[in-house]
Amino acid sequence: MDFDQADAVNQAIRLLSLRHRARTAELLAPLGLHPGQEALLLELARTGPMIQAQLSEALSVERPSVTLMARKLEAAGHIRRSPAPDDQRATVVELTDGGRALTEKVKQLWCALAQETLAGLTTETVAELPGLLKTLTCNVDTRRPHSRRDAG
Incomplete structure (x- = not known):
C-alpha cells in the first residue's frame, strides 16, 4: 500500500471515529449522559448485574474509567453498586428501574444513530459491516499478543 492510500484509509477511520463520538454526545446530552455511559448501561441491560472489573473488561476500558x-x-x-457477596473487595453493578427505563431510550437513540450513520449503504454492505469493523478492531487491538510476523 502506498502512502496516499494509507493516508486516505487512516483519515477516513479517524474522521468517522471523531464525528460518530461527537454525534453520540449530541444525542446523549438530552438524556443527561456522556459518551461511554450508554455502553455501560447497554452492557448491564444485556448481561444483568456484573462485577465492576468484569464490566471494565466487557467495555474494553480501564477500571478507573x-x-x-x-x-x-x-x-x-x-x-446501584454494592459489595459482591463472595468478595467484599469487588463491587457489583446493576441497573435500577430508572436505569432500565433510560436504557430503553438509549436503545432507540442507538437505532436512530445507526440508521443515520448507515444511510445510503446497501443492505448487503450493512450486513457485512460489523464483521469488517470487528476485523479492523482486532487488527489494531493493542491487547493482543504480537505475532512473529508483527515483529518483523
Missing part, C-alpha cells in the same frame, strides 16, 4: 462512570450513573439513580 468504569469507576468514574459508575459513580456518576449511581448519583443520577441509574445504577
Whole structure:
C-alpha cells in the first residue's frame, strides 16, 4: 500500500471515529449522559448485574474509567453498586428501574444513530459491516499478543 492510500484509509477511520463520538454526545446530552455511559448501561441491560472489573473488561476500558462512570450513573439513580457477596473487595453493578427505563431510550437513540450513520449503504454492505469493523478492531487491538510476523 502506498502512502496516499494509507493516508486516505487512516483519515477516513479517524474522521468517522471523531464525528460518530461527537454525534453520540449530541444525542446523549438530552438524556443527561456522556459518551461511554450508554455502553455501560447497554452492557448491564444485556448481561444483568456484573462485577465492576468484569464490566471494565466487557467495555474494553480501564477500571478507573468504569469507576468514574459508575459513580456518576449511581448519583443520577441509574445504577446501584454494592459489595459482591463472595468478595467484599469487588463491587457489583446493576441497573435500577430508572436505569432500565433510560436504557430503553438509549436503545432507540442507538437505532436512530445507526440508521443515520448507515444511510445510503446497501443492505448487503450493512450486513457485512460489523464483521469488517470487528476485523479492523482486532487488527489494531493493542491487547493482543504480537505475532512473529508483527515483529518483523
